[in-house]
Amino acid sequence: MINNLNYYNVFYTVAKTGSISRAANQLYISQPAVSKAISNLEESIGIALFVRNSRGVALTEEGTILYDYIERALDNIVKGEDSLKKYNELGIGHIRIGVSTSLCKHILLDYLKPFIKDNPNIKVSIDCHSTKNTIRLLKNEEIDIGLICETELPKNITYSHVRSIHDIFVANSDYIDNFPYRETEAGLEAGEETADTQPEAASYPVISGSIIGNLIPLMNVPQSVSDSEVLTEDHIRDIFRHSTLMMLEEANVTRTHVDNYLNEHSFHCNQLLEINNMDLLLDFAAIGMGIASVVREFSESYLKNGRIVEIPLPTPIPKRSVGFAYLQNRHQSKALCTFLDYCNIS
Known part of the structure; x- marks a missing residue:
C-alpha cells in the first residue's frame, strides 16, 4: 500500500478531472506518466478502475468505491496540515x-x-x-x-x-519546653538546683523555652547568636536520642540527604516516624508529636506564626539544589x- 501512495494521488486527480490530459496538467507530469501510474495501480490491486468514454475516462464501480476512501484520506491529510499550521501559529x-x-x-x-x-x-x-x-x-x-x-x-x-533549599529540624515550642534537661553551667551560676538534688533530670541537655527563644529566631528576623548559646553536637545527639524523629520515607532523595548528615555526625534516634508528605511533617511537628525534618523554604509560614521553631544545629545540613x-x-x-x-x- 505504501508503494502505491503516489499512484493514489494520480488516481484521485484523474477521477476528479475525468481526463488524463487535465490530470497531467494539474500534476505537472506527462500524459504517458499518468497512464503508466494508473496501469501500475490497477495491476497492483488486480482491478480495473477506469473505462474510456467519449469525454475522457470514467470510474468503474470498483473505482468509485476506492475513490470514496481516497477522497476521505486525502481530505484528512489536508485537515492535518491545517491543524499543524494552527498549532504553530497559535x-x-x-x-x-x-x-x-x-x-x-x-x-x-x-x-x-x-x-x-x-x-x-x-x-x-x-x-x-x-x-x-x-x-x-x-x-x-x-x-x-x-x-x-x-x-x-x-x-x-x-x-x-x-x-x-535548606534542610532543617523543627518542633513545637511546647514539645521543646517539656523536654527533660540537665542544668547548664549558666543555670548553676544563677543558684538553680544541681543534678545532685534532681537526679532524675541529670541525663539530658537543657533546651528551655527561654533559651530556645534566643537560639531560634523566626524566619526573616536576623538575630545574632553568641557562641555560648549554640547547642553542641552532644546536646543535639541527646535530643534526637530521646525524641520522636519524623522524616520522609527512606526511598526519598531528601531523606537520603538528611540521613547522610545524621550518620556523619553520629546523630541517632530511638523512635522514628516516617511520613510520605512534607506538609504532614509540618502539621505533626506543630501539634507537638516530635522533631520533624523539613525544608526551611517550605516551612516559612509555620515558622513566622510561631507554630514551630527551628532547632539550631552546630553544623548546618548542606544546602541542596x-x-x-x-x-x-x-x-x-x-x-x-x-x-x-x-x-x-x-
Whole structure:
C-alpha cells in the first residue's frame, strides 16, 4: 500500500478531472506518466478502475468505491496540515511535568501561574511523584520535563539549577519546653538546683523555652547568636536520642540527604516516624508529636506564626539544589521550548 501512495494521488486527480490530459496538467507530469501510474495501480490491486468514454475516462464501480476512501484520506491529510499550521501559529501544545507535591506547591507554582496566563493554548499536565520516580518517567519519555532535587542522573538527562533549599529540624515550642534537661553551667551560676538534688533530670541537655527563644529566631528576623548559646553536637545527639524523629520515607532523595548528615555526625534516634508528605511533617511537628525534618523554604509560614521553631544545629545540613531535568537528545516540542525559555532555562 505504501508503494502505491503516489499512484493514489494520480488516481484521485484523474477521477476528479475525468481526463488524463487535465490530470497531467494539474500534476505537472506527462500524459504517458499518468497512464503508466494508473496501469501500475490497477495491476497492483488486480482491478480495473477506469473505462474510456467519449469525454475522457470514467470510474468503474470498483473505482468509485476506492475513490470514496481516497477522497476521505486525502481530505484528512489536508485537515492535518491545517491543524499543524494552527498549532504553530497559535502556540497550541502540551507539556507533561513530573514533580513531587512539595516542589510543586512551593516552587513550580511560581512558574506555572504566569506561564499558563501568558500561554493559554498550551495544555499542562502535572504528574506528582518523588524525584526518583520522576527521573524514571523522564527516561521512559512518559513526561517531558521534571522538577527535581539534584541527584545522580543518567548521561542523557540535562539538569538546570533553579533554586537552593535548606534542610532543617523543627518542633513545637511546647514539645521543646517539656523536654527533660540537665542544668547548664549558666543555670548553676544563677543558684538553680544541681543534678545532685534532681537526679532524675541529670541525663539530658537543657533546651528551655527561654533559651530556645534566643537560639531560634523566626524566619526573616536576623538575630545574632553568641557562641555560648549554640547547642553542641552532644546536646543535639541527646535530643534526637530521646525524641520522636519524623522524616520522609527512606526511598526519598531528601531523606537520603538528611540521613547522610545524621550518620556523619553520629546523630541517632530511638523512635522514628516516617511520613510520605512534607506538609504532614509540618502539621505533626506543630501539634507537638516530635522533631520533624523539613525544608526551611517550605516551612516559612509555620515558622513566622510561631507554630514551630527551628532547632539550631552546630553544623548546618548542606544546602541542596532544585532544578528542571529533561532529556538532552530528544526532540523538544515547541511547547516545551516555550516553557524552557519562559523559565530562563538554556
